[in-house]
Amino acid sequence: MSLEFSVVMSGQLGNNVCILTDKDTKETWIIDPSYNPEIIFEKIKQQGLHVTRILLTHGHFDHFAGINFLAANLPEKPQLALHRDDLELLRDGGGSKYFHMPVIPPDDPDFILEDRQELRLGDSTVQVRLAPGHTSGSVIFYLPGLKTAVCGDVIFYHGIGRTDMPGGNFDTLVDSIRRQVFSLPPETRLIPGHGSETSVGEEMQHNPFLDL
Helix, strand or coil: CCEEEEEEEECCCCEEEEEEEECCCCEEEEECCCCCCHHHHHHHHHHCCEEEEEECCCCCHHHCCCHHHHHHHCCCCCEEEEEHHHHHHHHCCCCHHHHCCCCCCCCCCCEEECCCCEEEECCEEEEEEECCCCCCCCEEEEEHHHCEEEEECCEECCEECCCCCCCCCHHHHHHHHHHHHCCCCCCCEEEECECCCEEHHHHHHHCCCCCC
């Protein structure tokens, strides 16, 4: 396994931006580039990384606010990937109008993510798991080789994503967590879109929003 994984907290909303790199080739994917993308850009330059893809867990503005900067400043424009059910949300600014934080959306995705799709980075697999409820097209990226899942705003340490914005539904979100998160091994590390990391086992036992 040659996959390297790191998390950088970025922006005024404390977003967790994830960076996946194949150590052999330096090919790199970025998940959810947020505000202050200069932090990510400097890391990329210092380590000589080659960014080929940007993956979005969902279409909210704080998870894509850094895309346009990266696309304009990287040597090659990375491919963008999103689930189709969040495409209109992305085009509409990702809900930024509700927070009076306008963000110019990026270009439309280069390819669409599908449930249980398997993406290959070097010799490693990244599995896409559709988990609606926070938004209609929220996905989780599961990295079985690293026993890690990047969850966006689906689940947090002892919390879950908000469901009071367009596309949100509490019952749908709880069902998604039970099917797509709690079906993973208990030791799986969970990286939420904001805040501290946690694990499947921890949330199964102690998440107050999920009465199992």
